Amino acid sequence: MHGVFPSTRKDSSRTTGYLKVISDNSESRVPNQKKSEDFYIGYLPHAPRSIAVHLRKFIFVALACGALAALLFVIKQKSFAFSVFEFLQPRSFEGMISLAPYPTLSVLRPGKSGGLPTFSRYLLVAEGKHGALPEVSPFNGKRVKLQGTLIYRDDQTMIELAPNTIALLAEAATIVTSQPQSLGTFTLAGEIVDSKCFLGVMNPGEMKTHQACAVRCIAGGSPPILVVRNQRAEITYLLLVSSAGRAVNEDVLTMVARPVEITGEVWQHDNLLSLRADPKTYRVLESSIF
Numbered sequence: 001m002h003g004v005f006p007s008t009r010k011d012s013s014r015t016t017g018y019l020k021v022i023s024d025n026s027e028s029r030v031p032n033q034k035k036s037e038d039f040y041i042g043y044l045p046h047a048p049r050s051i052a053v054h055l056r057k058f059i060f061v062a063l064a065c066g067a068l069a070a071l072l073f074v075i076k077q078k079s080f081a082f083s084v085f086e087f088l089q090p091r092s093f094e095g096m097i098s099l100a101p102y103p104t105l106s107v108l109r110p111g112k113s114g115g116l117p118t119f120s121r122y123l124l125v126a127e128g129k130h131g132a133l134p135e136v137s138p139f140n141g142k143r144v145k146l147q148g149t150l151i152y153r154d155d156q157t158m159i160e161l162a163p164n165t166i167a168l169l170a171e172a173a174t175i176v177t178s179q180p181q182s183l184g185t186f187t188l189a190g191e192i193v194d195s196k197c198f199l200g201v202m203n204p205g206e207m208k209t210h211q212a213c214a215v216r217c218i219a220g221g222s223p224p225i226l227v228v229r230n231q232r233a234e235i236t237y238l239l240l241v242s243s244a245g246r247a248v249n250e251d252v253l254t255m256v257a258r259p260v261e262i263t264g265e266v267w268q269h270d271n272l273l274s275l276r277a278d279p280k281t282y283r284v285l286e287s288s289i290f
Helices: 012-029 049-076 133-139 195-201 208-220
Strands: 083-085 091-098 104-108 119-125 143-153 156-161 181-194 224-229 235-241 259-269 272-276
Touching: 083 195, 091 119, 119 195, 143 195, 156 195, 181 195, 181 208, 181 235, 181 272, 195 208, 195 224
Parallel strands: 119 156, 235 272
Antiparallel strands: 083 143, 091 104, 091 143, 104 119, 143 156, 181 224, 181 259, 224 235, 259 272
């Protein structure tokens, strides 16, 4: 038997040497792998130290950038204009009511006017998006006492009437009222706004963001105003009226909150300016002037 079949006895020394060669060759082909703890498993209570350090740095930088962006955003914003609506603070007023072109209350200035107009004219509106004409019509040219809430901005003043508070006063001995004066013809560029919101009820009460509200206010009877700004951002306020001096509320609705150019005659009546022109001649400007 031994002569027929070759020996099957394993040579342990040869086998050990062969395995060593395989092991050496395998180690030479596999790159060295360093033990690392940077593998993060979500369900563990803490992230590995190196990941936690980088994450803290990232969060700090992100918060700093967010704070800086917020600060730059605030700095770049235009400040709100100083305008006031004395909401829920009614006052009493005495004066003479005029209806044309828009309802006003003429109040005698106390003491010497010092070169200023003898009367101050306050525009009148009703509560909400309504004009004051229906309520004040019976009192045209009459001295009255009424209650209302002040709305004001710069040198422009408006009164929001409290309902059913107008009462006739005894006629004064003599009331000398002023007459409007023409200041000449001008071509002016500006924005048509509703006076009630722009003077104080809304801030800002202008441009596209306020267009829908302004259209409703003017349609309801609020006097439309052309706001003209000079290079120093100073504002001139002009009531818009027709060439004949009548209200133009319905005629300007499609041009509200848009840059327009108007050529017309400027009139002054006490402290109020008005611009007389046919609304059909108003020109909408393609480029913004604001």
